[in-house]
Structure formats: structure tokens, C-alpha cells
Amino acid sequence: MFQIYDIASELIDKRESFVLATILHKNGSAPRRRGSKMIIKNDFSIIGTIGGGLFEALTVKLSKEVFGNKRTIIKNLDLSTEGGGSLEIVCGGELKVLMEYVDAENNNIAEIYKQSSNLRKQGINYSIVTKIESKDEILHNNCKWICTETDFYGEESDIVQPVFQKIRENFKEVTMQVFMANNEKYLVEPVLNCETIYLFGAGHVSQKLAEIMKMLDFKVVVLDDRREFANKERFKTADKIIILSAFDDILKHIEINDQSYVVIITRGHAYDKDILAQALETDAKYIGMIGSKTKRSFIYSQLKDEGYTQKELDRVFCPIGLEISAQTPEEIAISIAAELIKIRRCSK
Template identity: 55%
Template sequence: MGGIFEWIDESLDKKENFVLATIMKKSGSAPREEGTKMIIKKDFSIDGTIGGGLMEAMTIKLSAKVFHTKKCAIKNFALANKDAELLGMVCGGSVSVLLEYVDCDDEPMIELYKKAVELKKSSIDFVLITKISEGQKKVTGLDKWICTETGFYGLENEEIQKVIKEIRENFNRIKIREMAIEKEKYLIEPFFNYETIYIIGAGHVAQKIADITKNLGFHVVVMDDRKEFANKERFNTADEVKVVPSFDNLADYVKINHNSYIIIVTRGHAYDKDALAQILRTDAKYIGMIGSRNKREYVYNSLLEEGFTYKDLERVYCPIGLHIYADTPEEIAVSIAAELIKVKRGPENEKG
């Protein structure tokens, strides 16, 4: 399955108009992060997801009005705890969704998204800029720009140069946000080729792993089903901390690809097995699982009974980390970090 820009490119090539939904802002716990996008077609089928459930259904319903008026819309969902449960959230919060009508005959729009696809394929970091306003008649290709560290694509004017200047001053630290320049508002969306660490489990070892891997330049995401463990107070260096209902269906909460490094450090054999079974179905660059050799045998045997092969299990680094006689959480984190560096910098397919 392709990424969002490939889906956009495909729809434009097919001359299919669509509505593009983007999560602009969120607070509290939600299945999808800010910047997540979904294509809604005229028949109300979708490519991608902004989290499923009631919120997604309401967004799809609202797209009918956007198709009719061709005006962009911003929908704010304010959720009580009971409502949040229907959306797959652990607790209440709010989500703001932008809906844009995308016209397949808009040549500047086509050129901009073609450039985005090209940059993604070339692994070049870029920022997508969209001029937005409540009730705007339409977002066209002339209301969008792409900025790299050295390049610029789109219709240049004095106002957008102010936006570009601010972005470039903090390029490597840009996060999705709204930016106000004079009377106009812009949605700023970074598309960076992060190498992401997903730490599944939020115990003491996970804390030390998050700290050291962030210092190594990874984008760090921590996941656990216990909000008393998975929170920004305990993981203040992590880029994202996610509270999930369970360790089932991890793909509903994270996007794992060939730039992903997975560290499984849950609190039990069964959780580790369930998480590992899901991760083995991805093309993650690194899969590590903490535990003794006895634990490894238990988990591996269970997975073999479920139909996984020895070749599948050869992808897993377990016991995790380089063998340096590590004992404390800090030492274990160092050994894991060293193994990550070896995988990242060493010859491809080298293991052991």
C-alpha cells in the first residue's frame, strides 16, 4: 500500500477530485497523530485513515458539503471520556480536522504534489505549507508551497517569504502547527525521513532507552497500555508517548516502515509474543526483544506453533543489545543503543 502522497498522485493522474482530511491539532489521547491524512473520494471510499470510529465517520459525512461547496472546512471535535471511548481513545480531549477540496484540473496543485512525491522518493526532508482560513472559498495549488533546507516550490510573494524565513531558522525542529503572518494563517507540516524508535513498553529500562536514543538523533515513540507509566512526565525526552488500549492492533497507532527500529520491552511474555507477532509482519529495519534465553525460547516456540518460520525469527535480536555484561537499566540501554548504531551504520544484513 502506498503512502499518502502516492495516493494523492494516483488520484490526480486518474483525474479524480477528492477531499483531503488532515488532523491539524489534537489534545489528549487519540489513535492518530497530528499531520495524519486521509483521502475521501466522491463515492465516500477512503485511502488512509484518521483513526476510524465516530470521528472518521463524521469527517466523511462532512466531506459531502466540501464536495458541494469546494470550500475548505475545519471541524473541531471536543470529546468527553465517554465519547472518546467510541473513537478508540483512552481519555477525552479534542481533535481539529482540516478538509480541503482537491481539484484534479488544478495544474499548480498537480505540480506541487508531484514535487512532494519526488522529494519523498529521494528521501529529502521538506515542509508543506498551506494557507488556510475558516470559510475560505477554496484551497488551490496557489495556496500551497514546499520548502526544503535549500529549495522552494510554489508561487513566491513577500508574505510567504516571511513564512519560509521562520521555517528555515528552525528547520530541523519544525513540528506541525498553525502559523499566523499578518492576517493570514498557514498550516505548517514537516515531512522528514525520520529513523524512528518505537519502544513498546514503558518501564524503567524503556525510560533509559528513550533518553539515550533521543540523544543519538532518533525520533522516539513510547507505547504502553498503562497511562500511569506512559506519560510525558516519565518520558520527557520522547517525541511521542502513546497510551493504547492494549498491545493488540499496533498498526492502528503507529506506521512502521523500513526506517523503523522496534524495541519490545513489555512487562510479560504474552505481551512480548503478541507484539512480536505483529512486528514480524512489517519491514522494520530492527526488531529487538528484551529477555532471557528461556523467555526467548518460550516466545519463539509459541510463534512457530502459530505458523511463523525460523527465517522470520532470525530477524529478531534477542537477547537484545550487544553483550557487554550489562546489568542496570542504564547499562542495558547503552548495550541496546550500541546495537542500534551497529545496525544503522554497519554493512546491510550483518547480524551478530
């Protein structure tokens, strides 16, 4: 979803209007989950996906109406009644899809997407609020706001303030949902920018993993004590590169929280042990360390001697990555990325 918002902002900068399709609800075997998004450009080419095949074909067809009327619509797509049977599609499935016309000439909507991009770059969490049903008006693109923990962006409206208040009651736990306010419906979509992967070690595996994780919408931070390895030429997609003098005081340089993924792939056992010990003192969502079972036993034994418990060590994924018999840096990076995706998805 994050990447779609970035692309949307780029299209608006180029004054190119488009239709944004968002899955509000799914039933059956529809392949994409709620919140998945797809951009349909005015030449009917698409960016992103809401499920492929017939679902996307039907959505592109609906976009012609949206481009024509320049307003928001909500449609139910049911493969059992929309031609799926005649195409012998056995998976079935239903989607409720929000179709928004995003007018690049609308200054209010342009500002919303600009602020969205700015907040993303700053790593600030926020929710996008969109009015999706109204009792007395045709919906246009002024009906969109951004709500942060302390501020909001968009047109002033007392009517939508109760929605902001509801979001802020439990800001970091908000999920995609529809709120009611004054008999009108508002779609709330949280954009939590604090999912960060900390790559300790700037070797070949780290270089490949940084590229993959950026495509998966993680903020990527690379840490190493070797400037010749940890640099922008080798890590073009990294959000931040930190050159350490040593690995014994990493928490002076970064803040690891429950949305942090710690990947330890340095060049030596001693470095890995020092980083792992510090990571175990944090609320990191994921801690993974590269290495064999023999290396794991050696480091764990040292940490136990220092007072760490088996329960604490059980948090660590080592050997790191899903078992796919990976050998090359690219294959190892893919196995690690797959494990991180599993942790990200299964913990929600």
C-alpha cells in the same frame, strides 16, 4: 502520513479529485494524534484514518460539503455534542479537522504533490505549507507550497516568504504548527525523509522486517555480503540493497546519522561485533543487535577490551525487540518493529 502523500499523488495522476482530512488539534480521548490524515474519495470511501468510528463518519459527512463547494474548511468535532452520548461512547474527545478539496485538474496543486513524491524518492527533507485561514478570500488549492532548506515550490508569493524564512531558521527541528504571516494562518507540516533503517544481514528475519518497516514509512536499506540473499527478488520493498565485500568498513557505503536505525542481524558473532563497533562511533538513533544474553556478554567483553565503555554499550538494544516470546522470523520481525516504533514515538 508519508504513505498518504504517495497515495494522493497517485490519485492526482489518475485525475481523481478527493478530500484530504488532517487533524489540527485534539483533546480528550480521540485516538489519533495531531497531523494524522485521511483521504476521502468521491465515492466516499476512505484511505487512512483519523480515529475510526464516529469521528470518521462525521468527517465523511463533512466531505460532502467540501466536494460541493470545492474549498478548504476547518471544523470542530466533539463527540459529546455530535451523537457520542447517544451511542454510549464513553471515551469522548474533540478534534479540529482541516478539510481540503484536492482538485486533480488544478495544475498548481498537481505539481505540488508531484514534487512531494519526487522529494520523498530523493530522500530530501521538506515542509508542506498550507494557507488555512485568510482575511479576505475563500481558500482554494493554490494556497499550498513546499519549502526545502534551499528552495520552494508553488506559486510565487511575497506574503508567504516570512513563513519559509521561519521554517529555515531551525529546519530539522520544525514540528507541525501554525504560523502567522500578514494576519493569515499557515499550517506547516514537516516531512523528514531521513528516517532510515539499515538492516545488516539479509536472512529470513531481515526479509520480514524489511516489509514491515516499509509499511511504517521508513527508508529501508539492506546490507549483506551474499548476493544470493541480498537481492530484489527477496527484498521487493527495499529502497536500496548494498552488497559488501566485508563488514569492516560499512561507513564507506552509508551515512548513519541521528535519524538512522541500525539493526544488526547477520549470520555470525564476528560480523555483528564489527558492525556494532562502527555503529557506536555514529549518532544513530537506534542500535539493535540480535542474540542471546550470552552472545551479548561475549561481544561486549571484546569491545571493552578494545576501549569501548559501558556507557557506550548501554546505547545498544540487545537482545533486540520487545519481549513477546517470539520464535518465528515473522514474530521476531514484529517484536523488532514494535521496539523501533516505541523509539520513534517516545523520542519525539
